Amino acid sequence: MASKPVLYSYFFSSCAWRVRIALALKGIDYEYRAVNILKDEQHSDKFRAINPSCQVPCLEIDGVKLAQSLAIIEYLEETRPKPALLPVDPKERAVVRQISEVIASGIQPNQGESAEEVARPWPKLYMVLRLRQNLRFHACSPLPKLT
Ligand SMILES: N[C@@H](CCC(=O)N[C@@H](CS)C(=O)NCC(=O)O)C(=O)O
Structure with a gap:
């Protein structure tokens, strides 16, 4: 069985919220891991190894790690098309x-x-x-x- 996606996020990150909304609309279960931006955890060696651009959101899914909220959402739309986020037209x-x-x-x-x-x-x-x-x-x- 494929492992659960992991979302590296922080509560006030509007970019991460976009991804969280897309995951929720698509009904994708995931593990949430907070990266405390206020404590500069995004620049820790641990997180840098996950996302070298040192920003949230970062989604670990299907054996890859993805950054950039819109790219993540597009990946979800392409790999899990239903329910669709984009209109047909x-x-x-x-x-x-x-x-x-x-x-x-x-x-x-x-x-x-x-x-x-x-x-x-x-x-x-x-x-x-x-x-x-x-x-x-x-x-x-x-x-x-x-x-
Ligand atoms: N274009 C990126 C922007 C990512 C971004 O700016 N993330 C912010 C939180 S919303 C962050 O991690 N800031 C910490 C930092 O830049 O040090 C996206 O859409 O994902």
């Missing part, structure tokens, strides 16, 4: 992917969830300003209409 799929990009590439990087950024006030203020700017210019701008 390629145009509607493109809409889902556009929204995912806005969040993963537009908003999230400006949140800065590393321990250093969370602990120090100035990067935090900068992060809030960048986030507001990004939300205004990207996230709140309407996406093109399909029709």
Whole structure:
């Protein structure tokens, strides 16, 4: 029997939440292993050996270790297609992917969830300003209409 997938995650990691939501929607049972970002555990030798990019989420599944939330979700969709997360229509799929990009590439990087950024006030203020700017210019701008 294949072993249970293992998700390396942390409770306030929005990237990891994406993966947790996908796992839940697909009904995939997994083991949760917390990597405490506030204690800098992502840079420990132990976790570096699991994910050299030193970030969560990282999913150990089917004999491989995968990083990057969207890549993980796509892998789950391709290997465990039911229930589907993406619509059938390629145009509607493109809409889902556009929204995912806005969040993963537009908003999230400006949140800065590393321990250093969370602990120090100035990067935090900068992060809030960048986030507001990004939300205004990207996230709140309407996406093109399909029709
Ligand atoms: N693009 C990556 C971003 C991963 C990421 O930024 N993870 C954060 C938590 S949300 C993290 O591990 N931060 C710790 C650090 O960078 O030191 C993804 O979507 O998975």
